[in-house]
Amino acid sequence: MNKIIFHIDVNNAFLSWSAVYRLKQGEKIDIRTIPSAIGGDEASRRGVILAKSNPAKKFGVVTGESIFSAKKKCPNLKLYPSEFNVYRYYSGEVIKIFKEYTDFIEKYSIDESFLDVTAIAGKNPYELAYEIKERIKKELGFTVNVGISTNKLLAKMASEFEKPDKIHTLYPEEIKKKLWPLPVEELFMVGKKAKSRLNDMYIFTIGDLAGYDVSLLKQKFKSYGEMIWKYANGIGSDDVIYTEEEAKLISSELTLPSDVQSRDEAHKILLEISKKICRRLRDMKRYSSTISVHIKTSDFINYSHQRKLKAATNSTKIVYDIACQLFDNKWQYEPVRLLGISLSGLCEEIIEQTSLFDDIKDNNLKNQKIDSVMDKLQDKYGEDIINRFNSLNK
Numbered sequence: 001m002n003k004i005i006f007h008i009d010v011n012n013a014f015l016s017w018s019a020v021y022r023l024k025q026g027e028k029i030d031i032r033t034i035p036s037a038i039g040g041d042e043a044s045r046r047g048v049i050l051a052k053s054n055p056a057k058k059f060g061v062v063t064g065e066s067i068f069s070a071k072k073k074c075p076n077l078k079l080y081p082s083e084f085n086v087y088r089y090y091s092g093e094v095i096k097i098f099k100e101y102t103d104f105i106e107k108y109s110i111d112e113s114f115l116d117v118t119a120i121a122g123k124n125p126y127e128l129a130y131e132i133k134e135r136i137k138k139e140l141g142f143t144v145n146v147g148i149s150t151n152k153l154l155a156k157m158a159s160e161f162e163k164p165d166k167i168h169t170l171y172p173e174e175i176k177k178k179l180w181p182l183p184v185e186e187l188f189m190v191g192k193k194a195k196s197r198l199n200d201m202y203i204f205t206i207g208d209l210a211g212y213d214v215s216l217l218k219q220k221f222k223s224y225g226e227m228i229w230k231y232a233n234g235i236g237s238d239d240v241i242y243t244e245e246e247a248k249l250i251s252s253e254l255t256l257p258s259d260v261q262s263r264d265e266a267h268k269i270l271l272e273i274s275k276k277i278c279r280r281l282r283d284m285k286r287y288s289s290t291i292s293v294h295i296k297t298s299d300f301i302n303y304s305h306q307r308k309l310k311a312a313t314n315s316t317k318i319v320y321d322i323a324c325q326l327f328d329n330k331w332q333y334e335p336v337r338l339l340g341i342s343l344s345g346l347c348e349e350i351i352e353q354t355s356l357f358d359d360i361k362d363n364n365l366k367n368q369k370i371d372s373v374m375d376k377l378q379d380k381y382g383e384d385i386i387n388r389f390n391s392l393n394k
């Protein structure tokens with residue numbers, strides 16, 4: 001039997017959530033109704049647009065452009081900083097409503113979730129989607145799109161159709177009519193680069209891709225070719241993976257077989273802990289903005305030291321470097337029995353409020369690339385490969 005999967009996506013989440021929050025705080029203006037945007041810093045005009053209101057869109061303001069260029073297009077544009085605590089709060093409130101219907105909820109991002117509603121008897125899927133959508137609007141004050149289908153890929157494609165405040169179905173029998181006529185770049189996972197390579201092969205619509213010889217696509221794009229061909233044909237997973245409650249903090253510690261007496265030894269242990277804990281963080285697709293180091297001496301005295309970062313990270317190198325600095329600042333040369341690192345202030349993405357920290361961002365991106373190569377190597381060849389790599393680089 002086919003499952004029934006919903007993909008529920010908050011419309012223009014950051015801007016809507018900031019708007020609703022501000023109204024609650026007593027602000028008179030609904031920032032959704034004026035030319036407004038989230039991102040950057042009005043005074044310094046630095047940073048980029050993270051979200052914009054519909055009136056701002058009419059002036060040609062686009063997500064990702066610099067504040068400077070947006071202000072040129074729309075001099076009256078009102079700018080608001082991103083408020084991640086507010087976003088996390090509303091994201092949680094949406095999930096609370098979902099939980100009244102099903103436990104099969106997969107949080108896909110801060111404003112998107114998949115729900116498996118197959119087991120909800122007595123209502124047709126469209127009516128159920130309507131009820132959830134209207135409850136969110138009435139109780140929380142913002143709108144969502146709901147995509148309905150038999151797997152996650154199709155449900156997600158369906159929720160992308162006309163916005164906002166809409167419900168769309170994309171059942172397998174509707175693929176030909178609703179999915180295939182769309183430009184190929186609208187398919188999930190097809191970016192600008194892939195689009196131009198596909199266009200070179202005379203693949204312009206999702207239907208063109210679906211009808212293409214999959215073995216040729218595999219030759220040209222390896223496993224990616226097969227994946228997008230499957231997506232174009234509506235083939236995808238219907239497993240809604242229950243997402244655990246959001247972790248606020250992760251930590252890892254090591255009780256040492258013998259007391260550590262030197263700074264070098266302690267740093268080596270901090271490196272091992274950093275590798276482990278950052279890998280966990282990356283697997284969770286999270287970043288941390290506060291790093292703490294915990295030290296227990298052989299006299300069982302505990303102390304810790306922490307630092308808040310300007311930009312959240314999940315880079316092993318950055319966490320390791322800071323952990324060493326924190327250790328060095330605090331350690332009084334006593335024998336150490338236990339060392340630990342904890343990462344808190346967990347968030348989903350690195351989004352700086354301004355571009356003041358461009359150097360940090362670049363550094364983060366570079367380290368992220370190294371880490372993802374390392375993670376892949378480790379998955380393929382086992383943990384040892386990293387140690388070999390490290391010793392090669394010393």
Ligand SMILES: [Mg+2]
Nearest residue numbers: 009010012111
């Ligand atoms: Mg959204």
